[in-house]
Amino acid sequence: MPSIFILGASGYIGGAVLTTFLKGIPDLKATALVRNEAHIPLLSGIGVTCIKGTSQDLALVSELSSHADIVFNAADADDLNLSNAILEGCKKRFAATAVKPIYLHTSGTAIFMDGAKGIFNSSAHVFDDRKTAEIRDISPTAWHRNVEQSVVDADEASYVSAYIISPSGVYGESPSPIPRTVILTKMVIDLGKNFKTLPYIGDGSNVLALIHVNDMAAAYLTVLKFALSGKDTESGYGRYYIANTGEVSWKDLITAYAPPLKQRGIIDTTELSLVTLEQAPLMSFFGANVFAVAGKLRDLGWKPNGPSIFETIERDLEIALASEK
Numbered sequence: 001m002p003s004i005f006i007l008g009a010s011g012y013i014g015g016a017v018l019t020t021f022l023k024g025i026p027d028l029k030a031t032a033l034v035r036n037e038a039h040i041p042l043l044s045g046i047g048v049t050c051i052k053g054t055s056q057d058l059a060l061v062s063e064l065s066s067h068a069d070i071v072f073n074a075a076d077a078d079d080l081n082l083s084n085a086i087l088e089g090c091k092k093r094f095a096a097t098a099v100k101p102i103y104l105h106t107s108g109t110a111i112f113m114d115g116a117k118g119i120f121n122s123s124a125h126v127f128d129d130r131k132t133a134e135i136r137d138i139s140p141t142a143w144h145r146n147v148e149q150s151v152v153d154a155d156e157a158s159y160v161s162a163y164i165i166s167p168s169g170v171y172g173e174s175p176s177p178i179p180r181t182v183i184l185t186k187m188v189i190d191l192g193k194n195f196k197t198l199p200y201i202g203d204g205s206n207v208l209a210l211i212h213v214n215d216m217a218a219a220y221l222t223v224l225k226f227a228l229s230g231k232d233t234e235s236g237y238g239r240y241y242i243a244n245t246g247e248v249s250w251k252d253l254i255t256a257y258a259p260p261l262k263q264r265g266i267i268d269t270t271e272l273s274l275v276t277l278e279q280a281p282l283m284s285f286f287g288a289n290v291f292a293v294a295g296k297l298r299d300l301g302w303k304p305n306g307p308s309i310f311e312t313i314e315r316d317l318e319i320a321l322a323s324e325k
Helices: 012-024 037-044 058-065 080-097 132-136 145-156 183-195 213-229 250-263 295-299 309-323
Strands: 003-007 029-034 049-052 070-073 102-106 161-167 169-171 207-212 240-243 246-249
Touching: 003 012, 003 058, 012 029, 012 070, 012 213, 029 037, 029 058, 037 049, 058 080, 070 080, 070 213, 080 102, 080 145, 102 145, 102 213, 145 161, 161 213, 169 183, 169 213, 169 309, 183 250, 183 309, 207 213, 207 250, 207 309, 213 240, 213 295, 240 295, 246 250, 250 309
Parallel strands: 003 029, 003 070, 029 049, 070 102, 102 161, 161 240, 169 207
Antiparallel strands: 207 246
16 A cells, blocks of 8 residues: 655645545555644545644654655645755655655746747747756756756655656646635736736737646646556656646636626726736736647546636636635
């Protein structure tokens, strides 16, 4: 019976992946670090052993990591101290058992953003995780890269089998027992509240990479099953997996969000507004292009089949707005 220690089990991504793991690997013994007392019975109800604590309790994180066959981090893609504490525990595990534990680290496709300002770039580079050298050669100053590099270094030190999964923008209702708001939806709502309309920069033609939460969770399960199979001969950035199903332009996305937001009184008009980065700094994120191909996952047989974001907007809004009450 393999054991797994989870950080971020109460979160949107972590909860979805954990629930999918338990269904896909029925004999998995799961332990989670949980900050909120109210979440403990909900996770216990699906068979998770809960330990009260936070991801800032680094000694506890390291200790719990040292007792697990698998560690899954969905708590923070950019917390180097947290990741290093996990890896310290994995190193202790290897020293005690001579068996390399598995570490699943959550990163994100923001690392591939091209810095465009609201303009579609037809010549932008398309990142494919099957091209290991291209993934390895991404700038060390890119989003998430400093933590990714530490994870790769640990894998190459041969005391842990470390996998990096980079999901794109995740949407849709999570299968987790803990209701969670889609982060993208919350950010769109906040933009609407601030401007009383939905903003764009440039001409809004830049594209976002997106994935439905169930497809994202299935991607993690695909990677974990492959890691457990013993068939993986890769190392380092050869264990880097992009989880993405397609792209949608920012303008098309907010055009779809505008009517239900106006109906709910969050914005005053469905007309979109051109803004500057000075007016809306967040648009440096929503104004970039991301082109990323989940080649390795598809090679492993992953078959995403979730609905498009346009089919989930109403429900995503309902969940987000209910959480504000």
